[in-house]
Amino acid sequence: MNLGISAKEFISQVREGSLSVEEFVAKTLDRINQVEGKVHAFITVDKNAIDKAKELDKKIKSKEKVGKCFGLPISVKDNICTAGIRTTCASKMLENFVPPYDATVISKLKSEDAIIIGKVNLDEFAMGSTTEHSYFGPSKNPWNPEYVPGGSSGGSGVSVSALECIVSLGSDTGGSVRSPASFCSVVGLKPTYGLVSRYGLVSYANSIEQIGPIARRVEDIAFILNIIAGKDEHDNTTLDNKNEDYLTGLDSGISGRRIGVISQMIAEGIDDDVFSATNNAIEKLQSLGAECIPVSLDAVEYSVAAYYTIAAAEASSNLARYDNLRYGFDFGLEGYEFNAYVSKVRSNFGQEVTRRMLLGAFVLSAGYYGKYYLKAQKARSMIKSQIDKAFKQVDLLISPTMPILPFKIGEKINDPLKLYLSDINTITANLSGIPAISVPFAFSKSGLPIGIQLLANSLEEKKLLQAAYALQSITRLPEISI
């Protein structure tokens, strides 16, 4: 049995009867047992998965109506609420938290009979780009376990690339779906802000974040997007995508498309292998009929400062609720005064979360709002306006997803600013709300994955996925060996 099949292949095999869901799920659970010691993608594995698989096989056998997913095994980033399954956000603060409800994306997938294999690792509360800031320990890159898998949705990237599931749901605030996608050689999409409901996504930076799918194939991304996208009555920030079908016409190709190469993202300072891979990708796209021209977005210079200002500010507010009084972990309140208790329990936040909370408190504190937060929002508007201008000239934008290669675990953990700067290519899409996708493209000489990022304007996922699909079609990637 080939665990590396795509969702499309899985569904068609189950549908035609040549594959039993139970067998596949059982094999998947075996695989998880086999590799988890090396990669640590999962926080919780759902033992009920096999029962759900059995039920589904029965339904299929008796020709009952079955959802589109036909038992597709998916992993879910542990900051997305799953009813009855512990949701920890990789934090001590939510160590024992079991949500009494499903996130909208989970309800949607469950009603289409997807099977949740388990909850996967992340940087605590989605703050980080390496998954090293997890309370449960880091996840490791399956292509080389001494290296980081990217983050914050590291567990998603790892579980998909290590064949522990077919598809995963992550979340992307500053690149957290695209960075692990790039570092783990899989596909990862950050949808337009508002395309996918955030109801059930534990808030970190709520004006920016989006849930996004990670898969091995672009067509699987489109398949999942069809299920999870759309207006949701539980989330007032969602948009009406008029039931767009992202799968039809996926293979239309990119002939005649104009693609802008973001000059600020292919400049000095990026890794040599990344640089040459990007140029290679541009050539390949041109050979498919696209026209690639340089585009300058000088507002990118402010993007990291703007992003971290806004994200930290929102985080300091979104995480205020974690006082261990309603849910959390065991810690008696006898003998404490209120403020002392709250401060004590919250000392269990990790370093990165603490750092961002302090920064967030600072930029919002009396007198500083205008200097930092307001300016950051201005920078955001400026970026969007330059993006809009660019999209008058081109259909898509392209850049390497990460300016650097995956690095060793522990290498950058004491230099937060340096890490923040490595998000410079991904942050633009988050700040402006436009969709962006990372497509695995190449490997470095040292055997580390390199992803290429494509961006489109708001609600143009269809165009974006077509281009990603085209790029995928001329890319040959090695199989995972772990």
Add this chain to the structure above:
Amino acid sequence: MVERREIEHLGDLVRIELKDPEKFIKQVEEILNYFDKLDNVQFDSDQTLRKEISMENLRDDIHEPFDNYRKLIAELKKDQNNYTRAPKMI
């Protein structure tokens, strides 16, 4: 120059007891200095990136009990009368 006192004040604002405030001084300062770059942002536009909706798109005023109250109350930390306990604020 970020001082220990300022870090402690920030820790107090977000209610996080800092075992070692000194540790954060250098990094917070470095990052804040980097944020100063925003001073150079010159952009005036009425356009906001925030979504705008009209009143018709808001929720109707209908009462509906939460559909999974049993699970909700089961998960909530509480005493025998279903109150949540909290230390008193002095």
Add this chain to the structure above:
Amino acid sequence: MTKIGLEVHCQLTKLESKLFCKCKTNYRTLPPNSNICTICTGLPGSLPMLNRKAVEKATMISLALNCKIPEKISFFRKNYFYPDLPKNFQITQYNAYGPTSIGSDGKIGIEGKEIRIRRIQLEEDPGRLIYEGSSEKTMVTLVDYNRAGTPLVEIVTEPDFETPKQVRIFLNVLADLVENIGISDPYLEGALRVDANISMGEGNRVEIKNVGSFRDVEKALHFEITRQTSLIERNIPVQAETRHWDDARRITVSSRSKEEEQDYRYLPEADIPIIVMNRDSIEYMKKQMPESIVARRERYIQKYDISPQVADVLSSDRFYSDLFEKSHNEKNAKEVANIITTDLMGFADTREKKMELKITAQHVSDLANSIVNNKLTRNSAKIALQEMVKDGKPLADVVAKLDLGHVSDMSSIEKIIDEVFQDELQAVSEAKQNPDTINYLVGKVMRKTKGKADPTVTLDIIRKKLSTQE
């Protein structure tokens, strides 16, 4: 120069559901933590869902207080930690970066004084705290989130009040207003809460919080004025501070120094989009709103020729002006207004008494019609009313029981006048010289007829008799 400003929190108790979720707005009799959901307990991943009717009701109060309604409104987070706040922030509105709350720059007239309304904002109520065990010495507080998320409208005035009495009148008018435009039941426990701030002369501003019932606000302010006056007289500066009202001891007590201003680190609430206020909806709401007190007053004067004093009294009490609306017609309007303001209001002046009042519009209109049609004298009507108030019996029954029928036929009155003339020989001779004494004789006739004689007719006959006598 005493300056008093108010911050009034009014729950929108007339709504079915909370501000951001579908839980009930009326929590008062419910068992602890039984009226909750993921949103009002601030569970991870929950998102606020704004109640359209809450925006409408808040708009109505803004219109009623003559506020400007902005084109777009938005929400902010006020960040602070407290046991009753499930998210450790409150979703509220904030105007520091532009007028984005539901109303601003309004005004209302209170007995000739104009009170400016600085702003009106929509926000959520926190949960409720009670103490574990009975004593206040216990270290644990119990939290009930049933109330968390209940919609509130916060009304902030400029410090335009000069006396506690003005404050009391304003609060009564406000309570009346919110009840009558259908947004709140202000007499429900906790539905209308008031914080006041007061400064005297050049002195510092003192905030008074935690005044239990809004009737106590006047008392608290009186106490505070006394306290501050005595400090001023001894040349001791009044500290800028927050004080709370101690209901048991009937005094204000210092809570914390106002110097420690909390840093609320306001930021926009990104989970709620900006709401574009529909101008047409606002116009529609304006038309839907019950007639304002001012408009009613004008109508009473212009249309029914009711005197301004009576119109003032009648229009500012919604219970009685509603009664007027139901009981009157073109012919008896003035009389109805008189009956209500002169006689009925005296019987039932508090909310409780009004609720128990057995007098209906039918009673009032019957009474007024009897007077207008000369079936009853005003005196008799007063007596009849007194009787009807007791058990709500219809007028006809009362008139029969007390034999209150009008005596207006000339011969019966003449007969009684003759009797009185016999009894009051002295008065009669005085009356010939001094016309004022005639009233004394009229009074005697009225007493003899138990008020049933028509005073006009009586006076006429007496005058005639006196002039023909010699």
